[in-house]
Amino acid sequence: MTQVQLKQIAKSYSGTIALSECDLSIQSGELVALLGPSGCGKTTTLRMIAGLETPTSGQILFDGKEVSDVAVQSRNVGLVFQRYALFPHMTVEKNIAFGLKVRGQTAAQITEAVDEMLDVVQLRAFRDRFPAQLSGGQMQRVAIARTLITEPDVLMMDEPLANLDTKLRGEMRRFIRQLQRRLGITTIFVTHDQVEAMELADRVAVMADGKILQFDPPDILYQRPNTPAVAEFMGATNLFAATLKRDGLAESALGTLHYDPAAAAIEGQGHILLRAEAFDLHLTPPVDSENTFTAKILTREYFGAATRYTLLCNDVQLTVQEHSRRRIDEGTLAYLTIKPEHIWVLQQS
The missing domain is CATH 2.40.50.100 (RNA polymerase II/Efflux pump adaptor protein, barrel-sandwich hybrid domain)
Structure with missing residues (x-):
């Protein structure tokens, strides 16, 4: 489990401010949602934590150690995106095993880890199927399993449920929350959906115009927003x-x-x-x-x-x-x- 801290993190693109000197402290094993409308800076924040973007200024720390200039492949983070990006010619088992194969683990190690992960994401019966034979929820579980099997210190998810229908989104929210609690992995979840953030997160950072307006547990955000902007975004x-x-x-x-x-x-x-x-x-x-x-x-x-x-x-x-x-x-x-x-x-x- 890893603590993630952002200290005065800012990001600009050709003079346009995408993120404005934000502070954020995410505790070990916590699930935090970055919530806000399109263009508010939430995905930019996620990409900087992952190492896919470099901050214009400020510090990113994992367990107190600065990683702002550390390459993405050296941060040991896991990324799950809106698009599943599964290999269509590979079975569920081979998709999940891909990361371990790249890392050079033995066949025995890979088989043991994949068997365990198939049980974790409840897909053992689907191990020999191809992505085209799966539902949207099953494909997203494969994408999550492929990420988790590499044992990342921090799991990051960028709008992972956006392509699912309403019923399936509800099921996947419950699945992700139960899985995160079981594994205890520090998780950062990007969404524009208030219900999703409220149901999933231990704490929610409401963002707008490149700023964090409020960072609190869901019940505090709902009952006691600190600004009219937060109140309106939370459905007031x-x-x-x-x-x-x-x-x-x-x-x-x-x-x-x-x-x-x-x-x-x-x-x-x-x-x-x-x-x-x-x-x-x-x-x-x-x-x-x-x-x-x-x-x-x-x-x-x-x-x-x-x-x-x-x-x-x-x-x-x-x-x-x-x-x-x-x-x-x-x-x-x-x-x-x-x-x-x-x-x-x-x-x-």
């Missing part, structure tokens, strides 16, 4: 500018809200975040609730386990989601409540 729907007061009052277009000042002692201009699932939706006026608003249901969307409503409240549209068997008709007058501890306030960015 009810995000409003507000005037914040230290006594726990927030004045916004929605009205006056009471929040928990102990959670965030901020004063001045900022934002309030009201998660869609944090609201309680009532059909009769609630009693003794600090934050109560009258609203009209504009739309209703059914998602099986949940129903999402769009409501108009004080000329502001709100999104509310509830897990309930009831279906409230559009046009219904309703009442919304939200507890002070469920309101997150953000400093003006």
Whole structure:
């Protein structure tokens, strides 16, 4: 297991900044996701850690030892890409064995290692098949096995599930997470998919415009984003500018809200975040609730386990989601409540 550190890493191409003096510390055995839209710098970061790109400035360290100028073949890293890049004329067994064969291991050593790896990725029954005879998920498992069999210190994956359908992506996320926990290998996973990052990672680095905006566990990113940009990227729907007061009052277009000042002692201009699932939706006026608003249901969307409503409240549209068997008709007058501890306030960015 290897600790990976980036210290003031920057990368420019012909004067264009791709990455701007980023710091990142990844613990041994941790799975970290680099999350952000196209062009944010996440793949550039991955390629510099791997040794495929050279930083313009800054340091990359493995277990405290600088590797910024060390060639990719000397870093002992494993790379899994979006394209499986399997050899079509080789069987599953020979594809997996390729890296060990290149390294000059004996036939006996290769056979033993391949047998073990086929069990790890649950493909023993497919060892004699060719890539064209496999599903997308099976091909990705072969690609992962081919990388893992060389025993890399750090495993890096660049959008490895992008070519899979929704159901298979879910299955592969669970497979990768279980495999990573079993092996305990330090893993860096690049994705633009928030759900993928939330489900897979121990911590997530949200990136935009060549910068790391926030680096935290998924629950902290979701519940307590540190900027409106992070909140929006993590799927926030009810995000409003507000005037914040230290006594726990927030004045916004929605009205006056009471929040928990102990959670965030901020004063001045900022934002309030009201998660869609944090609201309680009532059909009769609630009693003794600090934050109560009258609203009209504009739309209703059914998602099986949940129903999402769009409501108009004080000329502001709100999104509310509830897990309930009831279906409230559009046009219904309703009442919304939200507890002070469920309101997150953000400093003006």
